[in-house]
Each structure stands twice: as structure tokens, then as C-alpha cells.
Amino acid sequence: xxxxxxxxxxxxxxxxxxxxxxxxxxxxxxxxxxxxxxxxxxxxxxxxxxxxxxxxxxxxxxxxxxxxxxxxxxxxxxxxxxxxxxxxxxxxxxxxxxxxxxxxxxxxxxxxxxxxxxxxxxxxxxxxxxxxxxxxxxxxxxxxxxxxxxxxxxxxxxxxxxxxxxxxxxxxxxxxxxxxxxxxxxxxxxxxxxxxxxxxxxxxxxxxxxxxxxxxxxxxxxxxxxxxxxxxxxxxxxxxxxxxxxxxxxxxxxxxxxxxxxxxxxxxxxxxxxxxxxxxxxxxxxxxxxxxxxxxxxxxxxxxxxxxxxxxxxxxxxxxxxxxxxxx
Amino acid sequence: xxxxxxxxxxxxxxxxxxxxxxxxxxxxxxxxxxxxxxxxxxxxxxxxxxxxxxxxxxxxxxxxxxxxxxxxxxxxxxxxxxxxxxxxxxxxxxxxxxxxxxxxxxxxxxxxxxxxxxxxxxxxxxxxxxxxxxxxxxxxxxxxxxxxxxxxxxxxxxxxxxxxxxxxxxxxxxxxxxxxxxxxxxxxxxxxxxxxxxxxxxxxxxxxxxxxxxxxxxxxxxxxxxxxxxxxxxxxxxxxxxxxxxxxxxxxxxx
Ligand SMILES: Cc1cc2nc3c(=O)[nH]c(=O)nc-3n(C[C@H](O)[C@H](O)[C@H](O)COP(=O)(O)OP(=O)(O)OC[C@H]3O[C@@H](n4cnc5c(N)ncnc54)[C@H](O)[C@@H]3O)c2cc1C
Numbered sequence: 001x002x003x004x005x006x007x008x009x010x011x012x013x014x015x016x017x018x019x020x021x022x023x024x025x026x027x028x029x030x031x032x033x034x035x036x037x038x039x040x041x042x043x044x045x046x047x048x049x050x051x052x053x054x055x056x057x058x059x060x061x062x063x064x065x066x067x068x069x070x071x072x073x074x075x076x077x078x079x080x081x082x083x084x085x086x087x088x089x090x091x092x093x094x095x096x097x098x099x100x101x102x103x104x105x106x107x108x109x110x111x112x113x114x115x116x117x118x119x120x121x122x123x124x125x126x127x128x129x130x131x132x133x134x135x136x137x138x139x140x141x142x143x144x145x146x147x148x149x150x151x152x153x154x155x156x157x158x159x160x161x162x163x164x165x166x167x168x169x170x171x172x173x174x175x176x177x178x179x180x181x182x183x184x185x186x187x188x189x190x191x192x193x194x195x196x197x198x199x200x201x202x203x204x205x206x207x208x209x210x211x212x213x214x215x216x217x218x219x220x221x222x223x224x225x226x227x228x229x230x231x232x233x234x235x236x237x238x239x240x241x242x243x244x245x246x247x248x249x250x251x252x253x254x255x256x257x258x259x260x261x262x263x264x265x266x267x268x269x270x271x272x273x274x275x276x277x278x279x280x281x282x283x284x285x286x287x288x289x290x291x292x293x294x295x296x297x298x299x300x301x302x303x304x305x306x307x308x309x310x311x312x313x314x315x316x317x318x319x320x321x322x323x324x325x326x327x328x
Numbered sequence: 329x330x331x332x333x334x335x336x337x338x339x340x341x342x343x344x345x346x347x348x349x350x351x352x353x354x355x356x357x358x359x360x361x362x363x364x365x366x367x368x369x370x371x372x373x374x375x376x377x378x379x380x381x382x383x384x385x386x387x388x389x390x391x392x393x394x395x396x397x398x399x400x401x402x403x404x405x406x407x408x409x410x411x412x413x414x415x416x417x418x419x420x421x422x423x424x425x426x427x428x429x430x431x432x433x434x435x436x437x438x439x440x441x442x443x444x445x446x447x448x449x450x451x452x453x454x455x456x457x458x459x460x461x462x463x464x465x466x467x468x469x470x471x472x473x474x475x476x477x478x479x480x481x482x483x484x485x486x487x488x489x490x491x492x493x494x495x496x497x498x499x500x501x502x503x504x505x506x507x508x509x510x511x512x513x514x515x516x517x518x519x520x521x522x523x524x525x526x527x528x529x530x531x532x533x534x535x536x537x538x539x540x541x542x543x544x545x546x547x548x549x550x551x552x553x554x555x556x557x558x559x560x561x562x563x564x565x566x567x568x569x570x571x572x573x574x575x576x577x578x579x580x581x582x583x
Contacts, residue, residue: 011425018433018491028493044414056460071491071496072496073496073498074466074469074470075468075469093397094400097471098490099471099488099489099490099491099496100490102446102455102458102470102471102507103458103468103469103470103471103488103507104458105453105455105458106427106454106455106456106457106458106460106461107458107461107462107468108454108463109424109453109454109458109459110458110459110462110463111462115424115453115544116412116453116454117452117453117545118451118452118454118455119452120451126358131522134452134547135553136421136449136450136451136452137341137345137449137450139551139553140341140345140552140553141345141354141552142548142550142551142552142553143345143452143548143549143550143551144547144548144549144550144551145545145546145547145548146548147545153454158491173333178582187467187501187504188467188468188499188500188501189471189498189499189500190496190497190498191485191497191498191499192496192497193494193495193496193497193498194460194495194497195489195493195494196492196493196494196495197570204445208582210486222549224582232577232582232583234415235402239367240510244369244510244514245514246513246514250493251493253493256491257471257489257490257491257492257493257494257509258492258493259492260492264580264582265577265580265582272341272342286580287559288575288576291567293342293554294561295344295552296506299558299559299561300558300559301552301559302559303559303560304559304560304561304562304572304573304576305560305561306561306562306569306572306573307561308564308565308566308569309566312566313566313569313570316566316567316570317569317570317573317574318575320570320571320574321574321577321583324574324578324583325583
């Protein structure tokens with residue numbers, strides 16, 4: 001019997017595959033090894049060269065090359081992928097639960113008539129069955145899904161799986177094909193990719209971060225957090241809703257679409273711990289979380305937690321730190 | 329210029345979530361519904377475009393009776409038309425089904441733009457915006473944080489968010505579907521009195537579900553995640569907690 005395939009759709013930037021891609025490969029490798037399937041890493045690009053001698057952990061690297069694939073334009077990917085996937089007829093396709101993957105999910109699901117499972121934090125196979133574990137409701141619930149026997153597409157949460165296992169010691173067989181579909185005259189054109197502006201400080205370089213979540217409730221309370229951060233020799237960063245409210249600049253946002261930080265201390269105040277946020281801070285040396293909700297998912301990754309009202313705690317904590325310093 | 333914005337009712341995840349006895353869905357009578365956060369941003373973006381281009385905005389709410397409140401708020405904020413597509417709770421997180429219901433309802437109205445949140449809190453599948461675009465044979469971009477339209481309004485330029493704070497600048501031809509990540513400005517606030525007023529005068533066009541619906545995936549099991557490593561909880565009141573935090577930081581030479 002021909003072994004079944006798992007296809008990982010790689011993401012890359014400036015000739016380098018992303019960490020999420022390595023995690024997807026690690027996850028695919030784990031699953032494939034358990035049931036004897038094969039892993040194909042699919043790379044869509046205008047320039048295959050940087051990938052040619054990469055020791056990616058796959059049984060094969062298949063590159064689709066076209067001048068129209070020089071940017072991460074989901075519309076271009078969505079035109080190419082159905083052809084390639086029909087040809088490979090895999091059992092499972094792994095995309096990132098990322099900006100690109102999210103945009104590809106609908107078109108691929110519709111065109112290939114295949115279910116998509118998003119927010120995937122685990123995927124395994126039993127015989128020919130694929131069983132997917134997903135996060136939903138801001139990480140407060142986990143679902144187990146068994147999508148059926150046909151092609152299944154999963155969007156793997158960044159941060160799932162060991163990215164070191166996305167590489168191995170040898171370079172897999174490498175094949176280059178041209179695009180099976182013309183990529184001129186797409187209804188969506190990718191004009192440029194703009195790097196973030198560093199409007200103020202770079203939170204990635206600050207050793208102590210006081211994170212403001214939506215639980216801070218109003219912009220007026222930021223002053224107290226600033227005072228606390230100052231006392232700790234750090235700065236205030238934030239979750240997306242706080243930045244979306246315009247209370248802090250975009251450069252302070254931590255998480256999937258913001259910065260990835262690894263400070264010595266991350267003090268999460270009124271942060272629920274949605275996966276899109278924790279992705280960007282779970283590598284911090286020490287995480288202390290304060291959230292009134294004892295079920296908040298942030299307590300799954302924090303080292304210490306407390307369920308008191310942050311607005312009450314912050315001034316007291318600032319004062320106690322000041323005293324501690326005075327007494328030292 | 330006609331814009332539709334889809335407003336879904338989703339569980340408020342800040343509340344306690346109770347799993348039903350069957351273990352496959354939430355206990356419906358325990359769920360507090362709110363308008364999906366991304367959809368609130370889609371509404372704001374639609375209102376920004378309305379102000380810039382004198383567009384006519386239709387809010388299409390999906391959900392139960394509580395969706396009428398969402399329509400009243402949208403009306404108070406400035407939408408021109410309110411529609412309601414009643415969808416039973418057990419089907420609301422199924423975007424394959426929602427797209428198959430909404431596609432045939434939206435197509436004949438000839439919208440230039442259809443905006444909805446790129447993500448919904450209760451989502452387990454491919455997401456509504458991309459699926460809807462396929463039903464309408466319209467181009468689609470998701471993760472959008474700003475939209476500007478060319479003077480002839482046949483094309484728009486959008487900013488799409490990528491990881492690490494990068495932005496993709498993309499041009500899309502209209503009509504199109506956009507999955508909004510966040511609006512160019514925070515969703516506007518309207519005083520409760522204006523919402524109450526809007527609710528009194530609210531005219532909702534109720535739309536029936538299409539005869540033919542396609543169903544998507546459903547969870548086999550729903551559980552509360554348990555991770556091996558749980559935080560060590562610091563007991564006591566705010567003062568007690570503050571003292572313990574100072575001690576922890578002191579031990580590490582950080583205070
Ligand atoms: C594609 C995509 C990308 C995203 N990228 C990011 C990203 O980069 N960064 C990011 O942060 N999010 C991102 N998000 C959003 C993410 O899913 C969550 O919505 C967000 O992280 C939630 O922020 P929060 O924890 O501040 O708010 P909430 O989830 O609303 O949590 C607020 C918490 O505060 C607690 N609270 C309230 N009042 C108090 C009080 N007085 N004292 C103590 N606790 C209190 C509540 O119990 C609650 O748990 C993204 C989402 C998507 C779909």
C-alpha cells in the first residue's frame with residue numbers, strides 16, 4: 001500500500017522558513033512516524049535557492065516556483081495549492097494558524113471540499129483516523145475533533161511542537177515544479193511588506209515587563225502601572241485590546257501580531273491568557289499573573305498567580321517595592 | 329457604494345463557560361452572548377468608510393433574539409439598515425453552515441464590500457469571511473487593519489497584519505470580502521440612551537435561512553484544558569499578595 005501523505009505548507013520570509021514552519025514539520029513528523037505516513041514540505045516561492053540545502057525534517061521538499069510567489073500573497077497561494085494538493089492527494093494538510101494560513105483556510109476548504117480545523121494544538125492518527133485537538137474561546141475550551149476519512153486541513157497554533165525537531169541531519173530529496181496555474185491578473189495584488197515602526201521603546205529589550213490587559217479597564221489606570229513598572233526598572237507592554245483602544249502604541253503589543261518577549265519578569269495584569277497573547281511571552285523567565293477569574297488560561301503558563309483585583313493590588317505593590325528598596 | 333457588515337453573537341469568554349451534559353457544546357442557558365469582537369471592529373471600519381465615501385451600510389446580525397440588541401447598537405452608531413438571520417445556538421459556531429446560509433442572502437443585494445471579523449471566539453473551522461468570499465466568488469483578504477478605496481471605487485488598498493507587527497499592503501478589486509482584524513480606530517461608543525432610542529424605532533428585516541444548508545465539523549468532545557504546569561496561587565488579599573510578590577522578587581534579586 002502506498003503510504004499516506006502529510007503535507008506541510010511552509011511559510012518563509014527573506015529566504016528563511018519561519019519558526020511556525022519548523023513546528024509544523026515537527027508535528028507532522030511525530031504523527032507520520034506513529035502511523036508510517038510520509039511528510040512532504042511544500043514551499044511556494046520565486047527563488048528556491050535558499051531552501052535547497054536545508055535539512056528540513058521531511059521525506060521530501062517540493063518547491064513550486066513562480067515569479068508571482070515572491071510575496072506571501074494568500075490569493076496566489078490559494079490559486080496554486082488546490083492543483084498541487086489534488087495531485088499529491090494527502091490525508092492531512094498542515095497550515096499555520098497565522099495570517100497566511102487563516103486566509104488560505106476558507107478558499108482551500110471550499111475548493112477541495114475538505115474540512116478545516118483551526119486553533120490546532122495537537123494532531124494524532126489512529127489507524128486511518130485523524131484526531132485533532134483545538135483551542136477555542138480564548139483558550140478557555142479545548143475541543144476534540146474527528147474530521148472524517150477524506151482530506152483534512154488543520155491550522156496549527158504557533159508555539160505547538162518542538163521547533164528543533166523541524167530540522168534533522170540530512171537534506172531531504174528536493175523537487176522544483178513550475179506553477180500549475182497562471183498567477184498574473186490576480187484580484188489581490190501584494191504591493192509591499194512594511195516592517196514595524198519603533199515608535200518608542202523596544203519592549204523586546206526590556207528585562208521587566210508589566211503587561212496591561214483589558215482588565216485594567218480604562219486608560220486612566222495606566223499611570224499606576226507605569227509607576228509600578230518604573231519601580232521595577234521596567235516598562236509597560238500590553239495585550240491587543242489595550243492597543244486597539246489606542247491606550248498604548250502598537251509597538252508595545254505582545255503576542256502573535258505584536259512582539260515576542262522573554263524578560264526576566266513578566267507581570268501580567270488583567271490578561272486572560274489567550275493563545276495569541278501567550279505565544280509572545282510564554283518564554284519569560286518568571287511569569288506572575290493577576291486575574292480575578294480563577295479559570296483564566298493565563299494561570300496555565302504563569303509560575304505564580306493571584307485572583308485579587310489588580311486595581312487594588314498595583315498601588316499597594318508599588319508602595320511595598322518602594323519600602324523594600326528603602327529598607328535594603 | 330453598499331457595504332454589509334456581519335455581526336455574530338458569540339459566547340462572552342470572560343464569563344464562566346459551562347459544558348453541556350452531552351459534552352459536545354456549551355450549556356446554552358448559561359451562556360452570555362456578546363457581539364463577536366472582530367465584528368465590532370468590522371462595524372467600526374464600515375462606519376469609517378461610510379463617512380469617507382457616503383456608503384450605505386447594512387448590518388446583518390446572526391444569532392438569536394439578543395442579536396436585536398446588537399442591531400440596535402449598530403443603528404445608534406450609524407448603520408442604515410438592519411437585518412437579522414436567526415440561527416439556532418448549536419449552529420452558530422459552524423462557519424461552513426453560516427457561509428452557506430449567508431451567501432445566497434447577500435449575493436443578490438450587490439454589496440461592494442462585505443466586512444466581518446477575521447475570527448470568532450467560538451470558531452473551530454476555516455472562518456466565515458474566507459468561506460463567504462468563495463460562495464460569492466469574490467476576492468478576499470483577512471487580518472485587515474485598514475481599508476482605503478480608490479476614487480473610482482473599483483479597487484481598495486488594505487493593510488493586512490503579518491507576524492511581528494509587519495503589515496502587508498495589498499490591493500484588492502471590488503466587490504470583495506474583508507476579514508477585519510481591527511478597525512483604524514477603536515470601536516466608537518454610543519450612550520445607552522441612544523441605543524434605547526434606536527431600539528424603540530428599530531426596523532429589522534428578518535431573513536429566513538436558505539433551504540439548502542451545508543454542515544461543517546462539530547466537536548466530538550469539549551473539555552476545559554488542563555495543563556500539567558499550573559501556577560502556584562498566592563493566597564490572601566491585595567496586601568498579602570503584594571507582600572508575597574515582593575518576597576518572590578527579592579529572592580531573585582529583583583526587588
Ligand atoms: C489573528 C489574531 C491575532 C491576535 N494577536 C494578538 C496579539 O498579538 N496580542 C494579543 O494580546 N492578543 C492578540 N489577539 C487577541 C487575543 O485573541 C485576545 O483577544 C487578547 O489577547 C485578549 O486580551 P486580554 O487578555 O487583555 O483581554 P480579555 O481576554 O478580555 O481578558 C481580560 C481579563 O482581565 C480580567 N480582569 C478584569 N478586571 C480585572 C481586575 N480588576 N483585576 C484583575 N483581573 C481583571 C478578566 O478576568 C479577564 O480574564 C489576536 C487575535 C487574533 C484572532
